[in-house]
Amino acid sequence: MRYGVLGPLVVWTSAGIPVPVPETKVRALLANLLLHNGDPIPVDRLVEDLWAGSPPGRPRNALQAKVSQLRRALGRDEVLHQPAGYRLRLDADALDAERFRDLLRQARATADARARAGLLGAALALWRGAAYLDVCDAPFARAEITRLEELRLSAVEERAEARLELGEHAPVAEELGELVRQHPLRERLRMIQMRALYRTGRQGEALACFQDLRCRLAEELGVAPGPEIAGLHEAILRQEPELAAPVPAVRCRSNLPAPVTALIGRQQAIEEVSCLLVRGSGTRAVSLTGPGGVGKTRLAVAAAHSLSGDSPDGAWLVELAGLSPGLTEEDLAERIIATLGLCDTTTAEPEPVDVVHWLGQAVAERSPLLVLDNCEHVLEPVAALVAALLAAAPGLRVLITSHEALDIPGEVVRPVPPLAVPDQPDPALAARAGAVELFVQRAAAAVPGFALDADNVHAVVTICRRLDGIPLALELLAPRLRVLSPDQLAECLDDRFNLPIGRGRGRPARQQTLRAMIDWSWELLTEAERTVLSRLAVHPDGCVLAGAVAVCSGSGIPAERVLDLLSRLVDRSLVVRDGARFRLLESVAAYCLDRLAESGALTSARALFVRAGLDLAEQADRQLRGAEQHRHLELLDTETVNLRRALDTAVGTGDAAAALHLVNSLAWYWFLRGRLTEARRWFQAALAVPDGPEQATAVARAWLAGVELRTHAAGAGERAGELVAAIADPVRRARLSWFLGSALSGQTPGRELLAAALTGARAAGDSWGEAVALVERAARTEPEAMRADAEAGAALFRELGDRWGQLRATRALAMAAELGGDETLARTRYRAALAVAEELGLWTEAVETLSWLGRDALALGDTAQAEQLYQRARRISVERAYTRGEILAEAGLARTARVHAELSA
Template sequence: MRYGVLGPLAAWDTSGRQVKIPEAKVRAILANLLVHQGGPISADRLIDDLWGDAPPGRPLNTLQTKISQLRRALGPDQVVRQPAGYQLNLDGDGLDAYSFQQLTELAARTGNPRSRVKVLTDALALWRGPAYADVADAAFAGAEITRLEELRLAALEHRAAARLELGEHSATIAELGELVKLNPLREQLRALHMLALYKAGRQGEALDSFHDLRTKLGEELGVDPGPALSGLHTSILRQEPSLVAEVPAVPYRTNLPSPATPLIGREKEVDSVRRALSAGQGGRLVTLTGPGGVGKTRLAISAARTLTEEFPDGVWLVEFAGLDRHASAGDVAERIITTLGLCDTAAESDPVDLVNWLCVAIADKRLLILLDNCEHVVEPVSVVATELLAAAAVTHTLVTTQEALDVPGETVCPVAPLALPKLPTVPSVRIAEEIGRSSAVQLFVERAAAAVPGFAITPDNASFIASICRRLDGIPLALELVATRLRVLSPEQITEGLDDRFALPTGPGRGRPTRQQTLRAMIGWSWELLSDSERAVLRRLAVSADGSTLVGARTVCADRSVPERDVLDVLSRLVDRSLVVRDGERFRLLESVAAYCMEQLAESGELAEVRLKFVRFHVAQAETAERNLRGPDQGRFLELLDTETVNMRRALELAVRHGEAALALRLVNALAWYWLLRSRLTEARRSFRAALEVEGSAEGSREIAEAWLAGMEGKPARIRIEDLVLSSRLHWFVGASLYRVGRHQEGRALIEEALVAARSHSDWWGEAAALAERADHSFDGKDFLSARSDAERSAMLFAQLGDRWGHLRAGRSLARVAETDGNHAEVTGLLSECLRAAEGLGLWVEAVETLFRIGRAFYVHGDLAAAGRMYERALQVASERSYTRGEVEADTWLAKVALCGGDTGAAEFHLRRAVERGQSHGFAVGGEETFPGIGRKAYETSPPGKTLPGMPVQGRS
């Protein structure tokens, strides 16, 4: 069970469903137990806290009745009686207040201000209202409420301070202003507000804020502001340069993993690859080739890591090990698009050619893209790499594969095994030192010392170590596998074992190159030394395309022979043997080991069964995540689905290929809202179409999928679904989609149906979503009173649910209404909250659109400098995500701001760039009538562009 006290008291079961707690006294008992971290609390104390001086006639019996009611709601094992009193079965992370405090402590240890803002935003998103709102007047809760509210206010202050470090002065002012109104005598808050105003160029208002505080402190407390605040006041009067600190540099954009162990013996190779790739002089397509296990990936990552400064748009690792061997060039391009976080679905229709879309999206970006493990998809990778060479002049591509792509412009760098030791021809007292110079020996000894602490090369074992390294051809993976055997064998015994091993046929490895046979022999030897349970878990892990969490491994790998409780122990032993790699919370197989294990899985006759387990697990995982994407855990489950994206695609691919219609449709239905939040409409549409093409019974899932797809395509749908809550939500989704494509009457009718149905079934989320949409419809119809009423009700419901996307959606509608009242502070305050929600959840299209709205508010208010900052920030985010419509609109607005400020040169520059981008993607940009004097010139001096197939001619308004 999980409990929420940061707002109205709430409880959720393990599936994420909210549990109803009946009657006020029962809720008070639960609140009291939570205030005391689960207890125990004596019966006398509970009676006194609940009834005070007016207890019921038989207080112990009445208390026991209330406890029984609580147990029925939560489960009989959740509230237990101890000698010291009643105790709640509360896990360490089962209380939102504890999670909030942990996150604030993590933020205090986080040095990077951008990361600190994200952590604090996640922490504050846990709040759904005043702490312990149900028992706010109860004496037992008073101290804890005060403590939590103080922590919340401190977190708001720390987040504002971090945002000021990032230069977000104007966007922070509105939030701080509201907090100052609520806490007018809090000096730290006032100092931040003064600093934000001053840094935003509003020195007079900063000084006024200080005078206001000084007056209030004198009148109410008879004291003056403290020395720190008075010192800030003096610094503002003197306009000291130290107040305007430089904004920290944006950290390098990369997803390269941090190596778990140092790279040994590859210094020259790293330098060679770095020089081959260098943005200033190297080739733009470099391919590292070599047999499996030779260390191509480690070398590539190490080389790429040295180049982060040369590629300001990012250095990105794109993993292809989980991609099906039948993948197309479009599949390869989509994997790159997703990894780079590009907004390929910001358009209303699918890009027909994803390869072409990718090339246009990154045409002017200085990127380094590492395409890893490409041997099974060489052909489609070759197509994409060739197109990138031709279209993206400043993008560099690094490829790892067992064979070259064989395309023009490719620089091939073969990766050799590590240097082998030379055996002395005569006995030498310095044999250990001489052999130890070999990089193969250095790696073996380093891994051996990790397996057997204290292990070192000595004159007695040096010749055996040299023999092992030579026999294994210096292949890093083979050396690592054998090094773990030193726990039970001596170097001499391993040498003898290798002699026996290589005297035997290598089975399926025969006919392979010698080094490939060597690696296979080592994997095979390690396999033979495993127990039956270790073999079972290892081969079953191979079905996961992108590694597995412990929960996933237990579900997919366990059976009668290997109970779930034993899987972790087996995994730990496999990690110790270097057959499984522990990567954070995931367990992965190296590609060579995975290939071997897939063969073993097929030979065992378990392949079909394990694949089905894999698909079912990810369907269940997606359905659990879907239930939590509308509430306080939204951010956490978005991140979970981000992490599991590759495995989810693999599960869908397997379900479709093997005719599992019901599972395929359940999976796409569960992922629909995630795809929409992440703006992955291209992937969503294609996935729905693939699932719907599978024949077979699907128990109502087909109708749900058809409705989702219709909404994504902006088409009407016949929604006949037994789940009435889902039916009303689909009415909302399809209605909103129809309204946006201009079918206003149909859209409004469906929204009204959705609203009535949501209310009749007490679906607060559905009601809130429909109200936010209807608010926009009323606004468009100039009915501003109805628009405000619906938007306010929507915002309240979403706040109670803790849904940050909903907060963004309702806030946007409220801001539209506030604009009509001319309330600039309210507009910017609301939109700033929307922006924080979008950034906190990683909803980058929404973030860009919100920045446009904030910029327009400043523009209308006459604050051109602030408007320009918002549009510059929007341009930066849109550019990073290749959200081209956003880039075009940002440059267009920047041109307007420049023109209003009399800077025709800057206006012409931005307009020309907007026109160039717009023409290449089919977006119309205002001309002479919008930009008198420079519009025609910008069009005439811009090169003609091409309209991409499937892209809209005019962007969304």
């Protein structure tokens, strides 16, 4: 993870993707941990900092809740607990404030003015606003904010001084005006402004600047200007020669192309690359990696332009895209020699020489910057040549663009991600996303007057998302707005590779269409790599290694080779590694599906994908009733998109057996997650496929009946007993007897089914079935019997490690305590149940429990607490589309308002 505190608090993944951190207190917690830069903070200190002397009840529990929320956002391993307190796991360069300090230290140790200005510029580019803006009023942050702001001002002053050494007095004079108005008493800042004004021939304004400072100091502080600025004032009056501007350095030659359009969304990346390669940084080779069209070349050229003044022997672009894959190191050396203008020397040699050795000697005493562009098809000779040249020429720096790194000593690799895509279609927020900014600029160039507004923002965001924020794709499609509206263009992306996108004049032929762009990468792959890449595309939401093996090993590739082939594709930027998952960019996936269809392998690949989804669902279903419940809930959450596609494929291809087994395996997961409408739809779709296996059909019909009863749909409640009787497996029969019986609450058929469920589970030796039947029966008996059943069920669930079961048993015990008149015990148990519900993400259970706690608080006359609980229940219900919960919460809020009015009267 990377963190930004020089402005609003932001978190990015290592690939540059923003990570949202919700809720003000959680963001304050993160800011506090960042402020300590990975050092532990005692729990009591955190409580004091977060609640500023007014901690909530049970402050340690409240803090733990905030820590849990932060871990859900960042990852459990990112926030660590130690005896000394909590700390954040931070890599060396993860925090922008520390990178800023490092760059400032490097700059102060650098004698060369241009290099110093570059380092200071890179440092200041990290700032996005006031430091720790989210917690700027918090006492715990004030000292650090003051320190950082002082360092920022010092960096501005030092950069201005370096630029004066480079002869940039006119722009410095203009830029410092506003800053002096903000800080009118800073003498160093005034001195820099006075020098800049004097060197631009504005001696009167320089003298007036000093007089303004003298008056302000006298009026506000009662002091006179210091001796240093007073001496500068006297020197300006005498027009001393040493105040004259230095002679500007002669600019070096370069073949870098002038940018035709502005580079959008890459300023931070430009500064980072420039900082890495500036002379004196210690880095001499940087590789920009990423898929075709992501903008590696544009970024490299922009960074090279920023470094051109720091390159005494020029910055040179060496384009390798058109070269044959069979070239040698000597061939590449000849191309560099020609680019640098050294070719006449080589032809004058009287005898044949080792060209690579000769090039090394030629640049040994020079300090050029080489940009080697599009190296992926000649990777091995480029790697060998660059290694040889870096060893021969200490002043040489090399910037490489490629699908994968050179993998040579000293190389620093920087992946180039697609441009940022907005999370929501809000015009103000969307306009700041790099992908939207680029698309809108190119669209405005093609269609004068085009602008992002409330009417087109949804379509524009959709286009940017569907094209994965790939700059080339956005630039190619924007001109289509001459003939299509944004909404029509978004619809056309369903058939993106047939979309007429124009020839794209001025670009290489391989970049003139989206298909040609990806064709370039495809042709560089081996047959085995193509097979793996294309078959990965049947996973709409990426896959873990097991999923990749499942769809690839059935195509003639041994299972043990899949990981190696995947690694190669990751290295070539065609596959993106996201934690344990492998993903394809949407454009690449669409291309690969076309390739599968062309080869006739799409049907078989999808069949393997369905089989893999079924295996995963069956394995997870077996673990959802035990100690591994939480982990497998999260696994199925992660695989939801893929499992839906597997179901859709099975239903669409008429594979009744696969469709029925899939829905039966996912039924309990859907129930736990409260997705009953989704479950009903899929059960109906699977049962509609003809010729399904008899027992799988019987099980699916029973599940569907129970789901329909819970969703108030037209179900088969009157035939519930008949439905479960058709199930041969005694364990499934008993569990589905409970599922249907619990849905028929209070009715005679329901009581009969519950009794049959308990008897059947005990006969089959199914502890889980017995536990759930006992807890269900507890809710329908007298308090003493209720407590006995609930305690017996709770003991079985604890033995199994089933947290959902323990939650249900705890709620039953809470109800027993309530009916027995022990409100305090009931309240404690309901709060324990709420903690489990939130831990597992069982939001319907959480809402029901919050509603009870709200009723309890209202009964005690605590309207503030009741409102807080009901509001929390309502927020969760709205977020999760839980209509019943929203109704409960709204009714509770109405009762709370009424009671509050009565108490206030």
